[in-house]
Amino acid sequence: MEKIKIIIDNKELEAKKGQTILEAAKENGIEIPALCFHPDLNIKANCRICLIEIKGKKGLLTACSTKAERGMEVITESPEIRKARKINLELIFGQHCEECGDCVRNHNCRLLDLAQEYGIKSSRFSDRKAEFPCYNFDSALVYDSSKCIDCRNCVEACARQNVHYLEVKKNKSFYEVVPSENPKRDCIYCGQCLVHCPVGAFEAVGEFEDVEKPLQDKNKFVIFQFAPAVRTSIGEEFGMTAGAIVTEKLVGAIKKLGVNKVFDVSVGADFTTIEEAKELIERKPSELPVLSSCCPAWVKFVEFYHPEFIPNIATTRSPHIFLGSLIKSYFAEKEKLDPKNIVVVSVMPCVAKKYEVIRDELRINGLKPVDYVLTTRELAFLLKKKNIDFKTAKEEKPDIPFGVPSGAGVIYGATGGVMESALRTAYEKINGRPLKNFNLKEVRGQKAVKAATLKLGGKKIKVAVVNGLDKIEEILADIRKKPGLYHCVEVMACRGGCVGGGGQPVPVSDKIRAARAKSLYNIDDKAGVRLAHKNPVVEDVYRNFLTSEEKIKFFCHTKYSKKLKEN
Numbered sequence: 404m405e406k407i408k409i410i411i412d413n414k415e416l417e418a419k420k421g422q423t424i425l426e427a428a429k430e431n432g433i434e435i436p437a438l439c440f441h442p443d444l445n446i447k448a449n450c451r452i453c454l455i456e457i458k459g460k461k462g463l464l465t466a467c468s469t470k471a472e473r474g475m476e477v478i479t480e481s482p483e484i485r486k487a488r489k490i491n492l493e494l495i496f497g498q499h500c501e502e503c504g505d506c507v508r509n510h511n512c513r514l515l516d517l518a519q520e521y522g523i524k525s526s527r528f529s530d531r532k533a534e535f536p537c538y539n540f541d542s543a544l545v546y547d548s549s550k551c552i553d554c555r556n557c558v559e560a561c562a563r564q565n566v567h568y569l570e571v572k573k574n575k576s577f578y579e580v581v582p583s584e585n586p587k588r589d590c591i592y593c594g595q596c597l598v599h600c601p602v603g604a605f606e607a608v609g610e611f612e613d614v615e616k617p618l619q620d621k622n623k624f625v626i627f628q629f630a631p632a633v634r635t636s637i638g639e640e641f642g643m644t645a646g647a648i649v650t651e652k653l654v655g656a657i658k659k660l661g662v663n664k665v666f667d668v669s670v671g672a673d674f675t676t677i678e679e680a681k682e683l684i685e686r687k688p689s690e691l692p693v694l695s696s697c698c699p700a701w702v703k704f705v706e707f708y709h710p711e712f713i714p715n716i717a718t719t720r721s722p723h724i725f726l727g728s729l730i731k732s733y734f735a736e737k738e739k740l741d742p743k744n745i746v747v748v749s750v751m752p753c754v755a756k757k758y759e760v761i762r763d764e765l766r767i768n769g770l771k772p773v774d775y776v777l778t779t780r781e782l783a784f785l786l787k788k789k790n791i792d793f794k795t796a797k798e799e800k801p802d803i804p805f806g807v808p809s810g811a812g813v814i815y816g817a818t819g820g821v822m823e824s825a826l827r828t829a830y831e832k833i834n835g836r837p838l839k840n841f842n843l844k845e846v847r848g849q850k851a852v853k854a855a856t857l858k859l860g861g862k863k864i865k866v867a868v869v870n871g872l873d874k875i876e877e878i879l880a881d882i883r884k885k886p887g888l889y890h891c892v893e894v895m896a897c898r899g900g901c902v903g904g905g906g907q908p909v910p911v912s913d914k915i916r917a918a919r920a921k922s923l924y925n926i927d928d929k930a931g932v933r934l935a936h937k938n939p940v941v942e943d944v945y946r947n948f949l950t951s952e953e954k955i956k957f958f959c960h961t962k963y964s965k966k967l968k969e970n
């Protein structure tokens with residue numbers, strides 16, 4: 404990309420042609436305050452916090468919407484700029500009911516930092532939106548409209564998911580973002596509104612208080628299981644860099660909560676891979692393509708918006724539900740525990756999993772496979788509340804038997820990971836020998852759709868990986884037109900896959916998602932076992948517990964149904 408010279412605060416710097424001043428400044432280590440800007444979304448320039456001066460131009464301009472030009476001289480700090488920013492901050496506080504103690508952004512709030520820096524007394528504005536409602540989106544999300552500053556990032560994020568559940572309506576002197584009353588629109592719980600909101604108006608439904616109770620109860624056997632994506636993101640909540648691999652610190656910190664066992668959901672992913680690969684190999688041509696089933700937001704999208712595709716969704720249980728089902732059956736039997744006394748808590752990058760766990764069709768002998776879901780952020784909050792220092796936590800290994808995953812189970816956290824794991828296993832099942840190169844680069848990376856044709860022995864397998872729901876309608880229309888177009892399609896509702904999930908640390912960007920994903924691939928590269936079906940614990944469970952087709956169907960599969968509006 405062509406480079407140009409610009410001057411910011413009297414320093415000559417290089418910028419890329421076409422870049423905004425906000426981006427050019429950031430790349431050169433100059434932080435211009437900004438609230439509504441998000442690199443994933445269109446520039447709306449409506450908070451007017453990123454004001455700057457440009458020599459030779461009249462008035463103040465917004466850095467997020469002004470392109471850098473050759474020779475431009477930019478000033479980012481002056482008494483006039485500060486005064487204008489302060490007025491704009493006061494206007495924003497005029498729209499935002501602070502409840503900082505409970506806020507998702509509590510430890511990481513740009514608005515609060517700016518209020519302090521600019522000497523804003525936010526209490527002056529109390530009660531101005533007190534009558535604005537809170538909305539619950541089933542058991543997954545809470546939206547507090549009294550905190551909304553009308554940047555409309557959530558509305559765009561939801562529209563990009565092809566959901567269009569959030570709408571703007573006028574309420575007295577404010578514009579209000581509201582959930583749609585249209586019976587044809589419903590939330591799918593992906594949480595993308597949440598991770599794009601600059602002021603914490605959305606949050607996952609909190610469950611950490613419910614989790615504290617069984618931890619105090621001696622009759623309960625409490626098992627925490629953590630998802631693949633959490634190991635390379637939770638460090639961010641404690642000041643570590645995006646992509647820091649903290650698997651063993653995570654286990655050590657969770658153990659300090661007083662839990663009985665800590666298991667790795669990546670082992671559950673190994674089981675899921677085996678069943679999904681079987682579906683890919685065994686389904687009749689008329690039942691193709693197999694659509695992945697790991698992402699509950701995507702499953703809800705199909706059940707609500709496109710029930711005609713329900714027969715295509717893999718019936719295989721998602722990894723944490725799969726493992727929860729085995730914990731309350733195989734593990735309970737082995738350890739002579741009453742499954743009723745086992746409490747399974749999943750630590751997930753996801754808010755949709757809070758909705759998934761209450762689905763009745765997943766129950767095993769009347770019991771929920773997973774009792775509670777904590778998001779990555781929620782676990783970090785719980786650890787901080789208990790004064791557990793994550794950075795210095797003793798490194799410990801997850802517990803046996805579900806503590807050692809294959810590398811294939813770990814990459815589930817990144818877009819393309821589910822497909823890559825299933826193809827590694829399917830290849831060997833079809834050909835009787837393993838793939839020469841396990842790294843299927845065709846399905847990796849941040850592109851919205853990755854289509855590839857792979858030769859699995861004599862057979863050509865056509866696959867697509869859909870990264871976020873931005874392009875989903877086009878893919879579904881293509882499949883409708885040409886049913887044989889793909890054998891298998893992986894869809895993860897969140898951009899980047901679960902590393903970019905609605906339960907992950909904020910802020911997020913493609914750079915952060917890529918760093919989190921890269922570390923998952925690094926773990927896979929170094930893993931002793933890189934094929935799900937070669938994981939010794941998986942082999943053992945199939946040999947000794949999942950011994951018949953009936954048992955496999957009962958413990959490892961589920962069903963779906965058309966859904967009507969729930970919110």
Ligand code: SF4
Pocket residue numbers: 540544560561564566567568569589590591592593594595596597
């Ligand atoms: S959770 Fe997803 S579907 Fe629901 S409102 Fe937010 S962005 Fe839209």
Ligand code: SF4
Pocket residue numbers: 550551552553554555556557558580596599600601602603604605
């Ligand atoms: S809820 Fe958050 S993201 Fe949505 S418009 Fe309000 S401030 Fe912006």
Ligand code: SF4
Pocket residue numbers: 592593697698699700701752753754755756895896897900901902903904905906
């Ligand atoms: S992509 Fe992952 S984090 Fe996002 S909704 Fe789906 S399962 Fe949850």
Ligand code: FES
Pocket residue numbers: 436437438439440447448449450451452453465466467468
């Ligand atoms: S960040 Fe530029 S106007 Fe909001």
